[in-house]
Amino acid sequence: MSEINKDIFDPLLEVREVEAPAFLLTRIHQAIQQQKEEQAWVVKRTWVISACFMVVMLMNVWLILHVNQARHTDKLDSSSNTTALYSFNNDNNLYQ
Amino acid sequence: MSFDTIYQQHADKVYSLCLHYLQHTQDAQDVTQEVFVTVHQSLHQFQHQSALSTWIYRIAVNKCIDHLRSRKRKRRLGLLFSVFGSDDNTWDGAPHFDHPGVLAEQKESMSRLFECINALPENYKTVIILSKMMKKSQVEVAEIMGSTPKAVESLLQRAKLALQKKINQTEGN
Numbered sequence: 093m094s095e096i097n098k099d100i101f102d103p104l105l106e107v108r109e110v111e112a113p114a115f116l117l118t119r120i121h122q123a124i125q126q127q128k129e130e131q132a133w134v135v136k137r138t139w140v141i142s143a144c145f146m147v148v149m150l151m152n153v154w155l156i157l158h159v160n161q162a163r164h165t166d167k168l169d170s171s172s173n174t175t176a177l178y179s180f181n182n183d184n185n186l187y188q
Numbered sequence: 189m190s191f192d193t194i195y196q197q198h199a200d201k202v203y204s205l206c207l208h209y210l211q212h213t214q215d216a217q218d219v220t221q222e223v224f225v226t227v228h229q230s231l232h233q234f235q236h237q238s239a240l241s242t243w244i245y246r247i248a249v250n251k252c253i254d255h256l257r258s259r260k261r262k263r264r265l266g267l268l269f270s271v272f273g274s275d276d277n278t279w280d281g282a283p284h285f286d287h288p289g290v291l292a293e294q295k296e297s298m299s300r301l302f303e304c305i306n307a308l309p310e311n312y313k314t315v316i317i318l319s320k321m322m323k324k325s326q327v328e329v330a331e332i333m334g335s336t337p338k339a340v341e342s343l344l345q346r347a348k349l350a351l352q353k354k355i356n357q358t359e360g361n
Contacts (some may be wrong), residue, residue, distance in 0.1 A: 100317075100355065101348075103255035103294060103297065104301070104316070104321050104322065105321075106291070108289040109204045109289065110203060110207055110288050112199040114223060117195055117199070120224045123221055123225050124225055124229075127225060183349060
C-alpha cells in the first residue's frame with residue numbers, strides 16, 4: 093500500500109493551489125445583481141397575475157350576486173301582482 | 189462577516205477545488221461563480237452546525253458533481269445528434285486537460301493520472317481530491333461528505349485500490 097501511496101499520490105500532492113482570477117468577484121457581484129433583478133421581476137409578475145385573478149374572481153362574485161338579485165326581484169314582482177289581484181278580488185266581494 | 193470577506197478567505201480554495209475536479213479553467217471559473225452566488229443566496233440559512241469553510245466546500249463539491257453530470261448529458265446528446273447526422277449540435281466530449289496548478293513538465297503524466305481519477309466513481313474521486321489534493325483531514329472530509337471519519341478512511345483505501353487498478357488497465361492497453 094505504501095508503494096501505491098508513493099507512486100500515485102505523490103504527484104497529486106505537488107499540484108499547486110491556484111489563485112482565483114481577480115475579475116471573478118466582479119462577475120459574481122454581477123450574477124448576484126442579475127439574480128436579484130430576476131427575482132424582483134418574478135415577484136412583480138406573481139403580484140400582477142394574483143391581482144388579475146382577484147379582479148376576475150370579484151367580477152364573477154358580483155355577476156352571480158347581480159343575477160341572483162335580478163331573479164329575486166322578478167319573483168317578488170310576480171308574487172305581488174298575484175297578491176294585488178287577490179286583494180282586488182277580495183275588495184270587490186265577488187263571492188258575497 | 190461580509191460576503192466580500194468570505195469570498196477573499198475562501199475563493200482560492202474553492203477555485204482550486206473546482207480546478208482539481210473539472211481540470212478546465214473556464215468551467216472552474218463558472219462553477220466557482222455558481223458556488224459563491226449560492227453562498228450569497230443561502231448565507232442566512234447557514235446554521236453554524238459546521239465550520240463555514242466545510243459548508244462552502246460541500247456546496248462546491250455538489251456543484252462540481254452537477255457540472256460533470258451535465259457535461260455527460262451534453263456528451264450523450266452530442267452523440268445522439270451525430271448519429272442522426274446533425275453537425276451543428278455535435279459536442280466533442282470532455283474538454284482538454286487545462287489545470288494551471290500542474291507544472292508544464294508534468295502536464296502529460298498528470299493528464300493521464302487525472303483521466304484515471306475521472307473514470308472512478310464520484311465518491312472515490314471526491315475523497316482523493318479532498319484528502320490528497322486539498323490536504324484535508326479525515327474529520328473534515330467526513331464533514332464535507334456527510335459521513336464518518338472511519339467510513340472516509342475505508343473509502344480512501346478502496347479509492348486507492350481502484351485507482352491503482354485503473355492505472356494498471358490503462359498501462360496494459
